[in-house]
Amino acid sequence: MHLSYSGRKTYKNCPQSYWYNYVEKPLKHEKENKINALYGSWIGTAFEIFYAEKLWQYPDGEQRLVSALPKIFNTRLKGKERYDFKDPSRSSRAPTFKDIYAEVCISVPRGIRSIKEYGFIGHNDQAEMKLDCNIGGHNVGGRADFVVNQMAAPNHLIIIDGKGTKPSRRKLSIDPIQLKWYAMLYHKKTGEYPDSLAFLFWKDEPDTSVQWVDFTPEELVALEAEILENIGKIEAGVKALSTLSVPEKKIALPQYFPTNPEKDNCRWCRYGHLCGKAWSTSDLAPDGSSFSPNQDCCL
Numbered sequence: 001m002h003l004s005y006s007g008r009k010t011y012k013n014c015p016q017s018y019w020y021n022y023v024e025k026p027l028k029h030e031k032e033n034k035i036n037a038l039y040g041s042w043i044g045t046a047f048e049i050f051y052a053e054k055l056w057q058y059p060d061g062e063q064r065l066v067s068a069l070p071k072i073f074n075t076r077l078k079g080k081e082r083y084d085f086k087d088p089s090r091s092s093r094a095p096t097f098k099d100i101y102a103e104v105c106i107s108v109p110r111g112i113r114s115i116k117e118y119g120f121i122g123h124n125d126q127a128e129m130k131l132d133c134n135i136g137g138h139n140v141g142g143r144a145d146f147v148v149n150q151m152a153a154p155n156h157l158i159i160i161d162g163k164g165t166k167p168s169r170r171k172l173s174i175d176p177i178q179l180k181w182y183a184m185l186y187h188k189k190t191g192e193y194p195d196s197l198a199f200l201f202w203k204d205e206p207d208t209s210v211q212w213v214d215f216t217p218e219e220l221v222a223l224e225a226e227i228l229e230n231i232g233k234i235e236a237g238v239k240a241l242s243t244l245s246v247p248e249k250k251i252a253l254p255q256y257f258p259t260n261p262e263k264d265n266c267r268w269c270r271y272g273h274l275c276g277k278a279w280s281t282s283d284l285a286p287d288g289s290s291f292s293p294n295q296d297c298c299l
């Protein structure tokens with residue numbers, strides 16, 4: 001079977017959400033509105049181009065990238081995903097297309113300042129490096145945003161993941177396992193360990209824009225074992241459920257793929273109407289605040 005980092009995260013957060021998203025896929029014909037991910041996709045694609053075309057070599061590289069933003073949206077993003085600004089479930093306070101475009105325009109020079117400040121530049125850099133590997137007969141997937149061979153520190157290789165996260169949500173939405181996952185796959189693929197792992201936050205100024213993630217080879221071995229354990233559980237659940245009738249499956253589903261109705265798991269899940277256990281918007285969060293389902297995740 002195939003397991004990606006996002007599949008693993010979904011399974012760990014709520015196994016039943018994994019079942020709906022990756023196995024049963026009851027909404028597969030209905031394109032999800034990816035509006036909340038537009039900022040991250042736009043800025044991520046811009047910096048993919050920055051590295052692929054080595055724009056850091058040009059004195060006007062920053063200007064070239066800012067000027068290319070409309071084209072990047074039209075040719076690389078629009079049409080590929082559904083970005084529906086008229087979705088009635090959006091809050092009237094949610095950012096408009098103009099707001100997102102303005103934020104990306106500001107983020108490009110800020111991102112370049114961070115890249116220069118931390119020396120994330122080298123001649124053999126790769127963007128969107130595919131790291132898929134066979135582990136125990138399974139396809140374990142991963143795609144690193146940037147793999148940088150630092151020019152300033154020869155042979156220092158850094159795997160970087162760009163994040164469009166708001167500074168206020170940084171602690172909640174950052175998972176060091178994501179970078180360790182890429183390090184584990186990179187080692188499987190090349191026999192080498194990366195020297196460093198870093199999250200790069202496009203919305204932060206350089207003084208706070210980088211979060212380093214430490215790892216040990218032992219942790220990566222443990223992660224590999226955990227992947228195989230999760231795959232074993234998923235495969236056993238799928239096999240057991242495949243022999244049941246629809247009503248039987250509905251009853252047995254929580255036994256193999258239990259729900260985990262927590263605010264941060266349910267807020268972006270499209271399957272609350274099927275699991276019947278979704279975290280309720282009338283509940284109060286542990287900090288006493290209430291949650292709006294229209295709250296934007298990345299802007």
Ligand code: SF4
Pocket residue numbers: 014016017259260261262265266269270271272275276277278279
């Ligand atoms: S709504 Fe919540 S509990 Fe239900 S499947 Fe989704 S994440 Fe799990």
